[in-house]
Amino acid sequence: MKFFIDTANLDQIKDAQELGVLDGVTTNPSLMAKEGITGRNNILKHYVDICNIVDGDVSAEVIATDLQGMIREGEVLADLHEQIVVKVPMIRDGVKALKYFADKGIRTNCTLVFSPGQALLAAKAGATYVSPFIGRLDDISTDGLNLISEIRHIYDNYGYETEILAASIRHTMHIIDCAKVGADVMTGPLSAIEGLLKHPLTDIGLEKFLADYNKGN
Numbered sequence: 525m526k527f528f529i530d531t532a533n534l535d536q537i538k539d540a541q542e543l544g545v546l547d548g549v550t551t552n553p554s555l556m557a558k559e560g561i562t563g564r565n566n567i568l569k570h571y572v573d574i575c576n577i578v579d580g581d582v583s584a585e586v587i588a589t590d591l592q593g594m595i596r597e598g599e600v601l602a603d604l605h606e607q608i609v610v611k612v613p614m615i616r617d618g619v620k621a622l623k624y625f626a627d628k629g630i631r632t633n634c635t636l637v638f639s640p641g642q643a644l645l646a647a648k649a650g651a652t653y654v655s656p657f658i659g660r661l662d663d664i665s666t667d668g669l670n671l672i673s674e675i676r677h678i679y680d681n682y683g684y685e686t687e688i689l690a691a692s693i694r695h696t697m698h699i700i701d702c703a704k705v706g707a708d709v710m711t712g713p714l715s716a717i718e719g720l721l722k723h724p725l726t727d728i729g730l731e732k733f734l735a736d737y738n739k740g741n
């Protein structure tokens with residue numbers, strides 16, 4: 525399973541990179557705004573800064589919602605850095621844009637996916653990644669994890685190569701549950717990744733090992 529961090533915060537991205545298990549970064553306009561990154565040039569520069577910290581894929585989202593606008597923006601984003609993956613919303617013109625980018629060899633992440641049908645369309649259009657938002661489904665009393673299972677089942681039926689990027693991960697159990705049902709990638713906060721580290725028996729066991737070692741020294 526690939527681990528992506530879902531933030532535009534450079535310090536957190538550095539921390540995650542230093543942990544040694546980071547495979548990429550996802551961002552969105554809200555995450556950029558949260559870091560105070562506004563204005564086209566600043567946003568483009570920030571994407572390059574992120575690419576210079578991590579080794580893996582960095583999703584950069586288009587703002588346009590019409591085909592020509594998405595194509596224009598996507599091509600600029602893709603030219604910024606070889607690690608950039610163009611993030612395209614799951615709307616009618618977005619599907620056309622996914623197909624256009626796939627034909628041109630530009631990698632894409634289809635975002636704002638909330639149903640198996642949307643995920644099927646994204647795969648048919650040649651998306652590199654599909655991003656089902658499981659936390660936002662959970663927020664409205666719908667089983668987000670079940671969506672991951674349904675997409676896995678559909679993609680396996682037909683051998684689609686689009687990678688399932690479980691997004692809107694909110695906590696550590698989301699990561700474990702997504703791993704169990706076969707998500708290819710997860711993206712979430714660093715705190716959710718760090719939660720995987722923790723077990724009280726590890727801490728107790730280590731304390732005892734060190735105490736016993738020190739008895740003899």
Ligand code: E4P
Nearest residue numbers: 530550551552660691692693
């Ligand atoms: C994914 O690419 C999105 O940026 C993200 O996971 C959305 O998460 P949220 O629902 O916590 O805002």
